[in-house]
Amino acid sequence: xxxxxxxxxxxxxxxxxxxxIPKEDAAATALVGACLLITSxxxxxxxxxxxxxxxxxxxxxxxxxLAPWLQLVPLGVVLTNLGLVLAVWANRHQAYGALSNSxxxxxxxxxxxxxxxxxxxxxxxxLVCGFLVVQVATLVVLWPHSSGLxxxxxxxTSLGAIRAEAARFASFPKFSxxxxxxxxxxxxxxx
Numbered sequence: 001x002x003x004x005x006x007x008x009x010x011x012x013x014x015x016x017x018x019x020x021i022p023k024e025d026a027a028a029t030a031l032v033g034a035c036l037l038i039t040s041x042x043x044x045x046x047x048x049x050x051x052x053x054x055x056x057x058x059x060x061x062x063x064x065x066l067a068p069w070l071q072l073v074p075l076g077v078v079l080t081n082l083g084l085v086l087a088v089w090a091n092r093h094q095a096y097g098a099l100s101n102s103x104x105x106x107x108x109x110x111x112x113x114x115x116x117x118x119x120x121x122x123x124x125x126x127l128v129c130g131f132l133v134v135q136v137a138t139l140v141v142l143w144p145h146s147s148g149l150x151x152x153x154x155x156x157t158s159l160g161a162i163r164a165e166a167a168r169f170a171s172f173p174k175f176s177x178x179x180x181x182x183x184x185x186x187x188x189x190x191x
Contacts, residue, residue, distance in 0.1 A: 004076035004131065009184055011042035011077050012084060014176040018169040019088045028092060029152040030165035032085050036153075037162060039081040043074040050074070069128045079135035086142040086149075095145045102141035109137035 015034045022028045050057070050071050058067035083102075090098045113133040117126030 008077045008080040011039040013038040013173045018172045030161040033157050033162040034166040043078050046074040083138045086146050098145045102138045105141045106134040106138040110134035
């Protein structure tokens with residue numbers, strides 16, 4: 001969870017914070033595109049990196065049995081950031097009921113999965129799977145409220161618009177990313 005959290009933080013570029021700001025939906029959609037594009041690139045890079053380093057990294061973390069589970073980090077990053085973007089989009093469109101329901105669904109599904117897998121003796125693997133279950137449950141609830149976003153991303157958003165909005169809101173990764181990363185590291189290093 002901590003590895004995914006730190007990686008997801010980097011993978012959003014903190015453009016998710018800017019999605020609420022533009023008055024026009026086209027600009028906000030382009031920022032969603034920027035988040036998803038950066039997330040895709042980071043997830044692909046992590047996939048390649050972890051392909052070669054998951055065993056030494058698991059050994060360094062003190063549990064060689066974590067190696068195959070570390071290869072799920074890119075999937076966790078994609079699911080986490082997709083959920084984050086859909087939650088911000090729902091917030092932008094004042095779909096507060098969907099936000100509340102998604103958090104409740106994630107909490108209930110995650111707790112149920114962690115308990116079931118814990119009693120089944122899955123250990124750390126159960127926690128990893130429980131984390132992924134939370135992300136999927138959140139997405140399942142938010143997905144129906146994002147159909148307009150998906151349509152706009154496919155038909156109305158170009159790579160040029162994504163670049164333009166990313167440049168317009170470049171202060172978010174420039175100033176927020178470092179602070180968020182340090183804050184997250186300070187919280188996770190103890191664990």
